[in-house]
Amino acid sequence: MRQRYCGEGERDDGAATPLRVAVIIGSTREGRLGDAIGRWFAELAGKRDELEVSVVDLADFDFPARYPDRATEPMADFTAEVGRAEAFVVVTPEYNRSFPASLKQAVDYAYDEWQTKPVAFVSYGHGSGGLYAVEALRTVFTELHTVTLRNGVSINLFDCGVDALDIDAVTEERRDRDASVLLDQLGWWGLGLREARAARPYIC
Structure with a gap:
């Protein structure tokens, strides 16, 4: 799943280079559910040949408590991802x-590093399914010149058992369908914006 390809567009054999998708797990809280949800989604996305999926778990980065004058190694590593x-x-x-x-x-x-790339959301929470968090993130990512996707995956923890993926068959089917639509749209935007970046520089 972490295989890398150099460059963009096509490989030497003429096949389209898989779209490099980073699944960013945003919670670092002890006892979080985000790691299980993020890895479930990454595994689902990794089944698509047209995508090259990596997991970027913020809990794996030792970020500083205060913003330093110069970027630390973990900051640089995250920015590189x-x-x-x-x-x-x-x-x-x-x-x-x-x-x-x-x-x-x-x-x-x-x-x-964010600019001219699509961003999709998988959210979770009690009642709202994390949609308030998503709407707040849209503002942030718009400022960063990304394209945010309308469709996403929203997991209502009131529908779950002891773990965020323990749900009934009807809810599971809806969640998997939402994930499939998200990945279809992410691929469309990702490839389209890849071609646009290659055709002309972005103006911001």
Whole structure:
């Protein structure tokens, strides 16, 4: 799943290069559900030959408590992951009608690296399914010159058992259908924006 391809467009054999998709797990809270949800989604996306999927778990990065004068190695590593990816799926919980501070901290470490790339959302929360967090994130990612997808995956934790993926068959079918639509649209936008970047420089 972490196989890398150099360059964009086509491989030497003439086949289209898989779209590099980073699944960003935004919560670092102890006891979080985001890692299970993020890895479920990454496994689902990884079944598509046209996508090259990597998981970027913010819990794996030792970010500084204060913003330093110069980027630390973990900050640079995260920014490099953003720069390498051509499309993003952000997995976020909803905390008090917004997204976690850990996610905002990480997003702000990159700027140019986000530009002209599509961003989709997989959200979870009690009642709202994390949709308030998604709407708050749309504003942030618009400022970063990305394209945010309308369709996403929303998981209402009131529908779940002890774990966020323990749901009934009807809910599971709807969730998987939503994920499929998200991936279809992410691929369309990702490939379209790849071609646009190759054709002409972006003006911001």
